[in-house]
Amino acid sequence: MVSREVNDLLTQTDKGTPMGELFRQYWIPALLTEELPENDCPPVRVKLLGEKMIAFRDTKGRYGLVEEFCPHRRVSLWFGRNEDCGLRCAYHGWKFDVEGNCVEIPSDPEKDEFRNSIKLVAYPLVKVGDILWTHMGDPATRPPEPAWEFCTVAPEQTVSTKRLQENNWLQALEGGIDSNHVSFLHSHELERDPLFRGSKGNKYNLDDLSPVFELTRSGGGFYIGARRNVEGGKYYWRVTQFVMPYFTMIPPRGDHPQHGHFWVPVDDEHCMTWSYDYHPKRPLTFDERKACLDGKGVHVAVIPDGSFRSIQNKDNDYLIDRAAQKRGETFSGVLGFGMQDASVQESMGPIVDRSRENLVASDMGIAMVRNLLRKSVLELKEKGILPPGREREHQMVRSVSVLLEPDQNYVDACKNEMVADASRARVTV
Ligand code: FES
């Protein structure tokens, strides 16, 4: 449970809010590269941290992310013409380049001084992997570009998708670090989904429904260890990586690709759930890639209209199948990992009231991550201390699933294996 004040502190991310300023210390995923597929293609609306923006790719292939509304009379630049190295407003033809500079005012061609005083808010947009990333904070403290392993391996080893989720970013993140719900909400999915089925770890997950959690601080966040009893007196450990403020990597299962999420605030009542699958040692098979793009595994099928809203959504009760639930084919009646998560998280309301919760021992990860977020937000606000997780070394992480003897410490035993190193095999059960 947290107070209403702390709840507000952690869930509000508009410009000028303490959590909003924290998010502005990081590179965040803004678009899939396929959304801007070629030079001079149509511009795309993007909303992040409460700011409405337009992304475009100019004649020379440069990417731009600028505020949405034309400084002349506030028309949306989404209607603009993307031509000859700039975005031209559809109303009276003012034109802007990728850095937000006003390069032409057709009605007043002689007034350079006035034109030079006009500038759109603009943020950088860089391609790393199959994602375009932006940094919306002070350029003076801009961190190095993203170094997550999933977006630095060869293109054939990785795939990313995104979907709009209709609730605050934090309750989505909290689902991502809550390993306990897998044995309930997702229980039937483990052996049905092509990106999960067949691993020994699935059985361990389902045989012990009271995992013991052990969190350890990592450079960028936490190692979230969940321990289950298995045959022979050993422990089955699943270690999720959480890196500040919004990255998770779920432990692998067998030789399946491994996956995780970014939970990116769109505004206080919506977030973009980014999902990736990658294998650090081999290309994804045709079937694995197709399964991800079809919405299997942690991915979700979305309406193909650019909204990234899921086909199963709250307006159709996520296509819940009560008969399948009764027959024991799904735990909740909703099909698919991603929609099972979204349905329960959206059901909490746009911003859950955490002052009315009753946490138990298996919620320890959630409580500790909230504490780290709160501490980091306040240290930034009050002392100007930059938060962890911005450095490349903090992003070079892997999650693991492993069998250990009871007297082994999971961090000591897997120290090297929890670092992303292309020469090293994964540890997975
Ligand atoms: S409103 Fe954009 S040019 Fe007039």
Ligand SMILES: [Fe+2]
């Ligand atoms: Fe889940």
